[in-house]
Amino acid sequence: MVSFTMPGELIARTESAKRRRKPGKRSRTGCRTCRVRRIKCDEAPGSCRNCTSTGRACDGYDLHRFPIKRELCLPTLGMGAGGIMTSDEKRGFSYFQYRLVPDLVGFFDSWLWQKLVLQMCHSDPAVCHAVNMVSAIHQDAEERGMRLAGEDLQNPKHRFALEQAVRSFAHLQKRRASPDPQLREVVLVCCLLFVMAELLLGEFARAFIHLRSGTQILEESLRLGIPVIPCLSETLRVLNSQSSHVGDFESESGIQGEAENERDIETLDGFESLKVARQCFQRVMYRVIPFIATAWRLPQTEILANYATLWVKRQRLLYSLEHLAERFELFYQQEYATLNAKEQIGADIVRLQLVAKTIVLKTCLLDEYDYRLLTFEYSNLLSGYEKFMDRFPCRPTITLDYGLSFGLFAVASKCPDLGIRLQAVDALRRWPHYEGMINSNAGAGIAVEAIKLELHKMQKDDAERVSLMDQDPDMSFWEMIRRTQNGTQWPAVRDVELRVKETRQL
Incomplete structure (x- = not known):
């Protein structure tokens, strides 16, 4: 007698057999072509036979x-x-x-x-x-x-x-x-x-x-x-200007094009948008940042020997920067309320950057200045940075744009008040990130060495302060800088090393 299997029973048996079948181990080491095709690769050395036998190019392992x-x-x-x-x-x-x-x-x-x-x-x-x-x-x-x-x-x-x-x-x-x-x-x-x-x-x-x-x-x-494409050329130019702060001194002249010079900024009456304001800011930074790097890298004897030339160039840059800051402040006061939330953040950043670059540019040569006024300016700048950071607990870890690290480093290494400098070091460490060529951890490490030097010079080696500073997240930082090509010639590092030499001569 022939027995017939009902369709329902056949389906049940098939599904039961599938459940009993042991799953095969999926290969994760096959060639790239077979993995993309989702077939088993024979993993022959050089090129798999699955590919070569069918005329396909094996893309390797x-x-x-x-x-x-x-x-x-x-x-x-x-x-x-x-x-x-x-x-x-x-x-x-x-x-x-x-x-x-x-x-x-x-x-x-x-x-x-x-x-x-x-x-x-x-x-x-x-x-x-x-x-x-x-x-x-x-x-x-x-x-x-x-x-x-x-x-x-x-x-x-x-x-x-x-x-x-x-x-x-x-x-x-x-x-x-x-x-x-x-x-x-x-x-x-x-x-x-x-x-x-x-x-x-x-x-x-x-x-x-x-x-x-x-x-x-x-x-x-x-x-x-x-x-x-403009966004490509702008990003390359930003990195090129920043590279002067980490030892690539061949790039100081920057990339020239489109007949850009200080007069373009000086003739501006205002900005039609935040985008235009940022573009003008970047064009000034292409010159300001390499100049500051040069000034920080030179010993006092070279600054004095070339003071007239440096002073004239600094004044021209300072005029462009201050003119830009005046125009931007007018834009900020008139248009800030009309900007969307992201644009307001961007406007706040540009404003802080303008303040920081102006302070540093004014003091990067051997001019005499009022230390109380300078302390007040750096204190206000740090306060602005801290308020901004408090608004954004989730901050980016990398950007290829100008940001806040340069200004924070300036406060941490240049402010006459050591207490304010320690606050700035703490701010740098609370936001570990890259801004193009500038690393916040590197800035904090260099600033700590400068502070220790100042404490030594003043013979006020406060043990508690030094112990707090030594809680550096990268204890081998200074050794790493010395191993890095041109690391000891970074303008900020060079600045500290020069001060060490001056201290030993006292």
């Missing part, structure tokens, strides 16, 4: 994974460069989009980070791999409190980042002779991402190499009349 924190709970995206991304790269890109971009945007909207780079990630593999590199390094840097830790290839995040960097370079090399008009901007974006990665590692010498490459491409574009 990942040696290291992207070790993301589970608590971040970032969404993983399905699309990437050319539609091909491994699961690790999807997570890395998601980390960049949902964790790092908000930091980079900071207190100002940024078409560069909110639009351009994200769009390039979906169309260009070189940018996509560079983004993954930065994601891994930033995650590690944040865990370390944004210290200058250096590269450690025993660290799985650093190994993953290195692998992504190699892939990014390889894609750029393949396209060197390409007539693609977008290639120039792809290369500039990759330069920025590599600068960021090296800064997060504290590898300043390598960051300068990438920055100079981007600067040369930008200068060539200006000479040839090739347009460059």
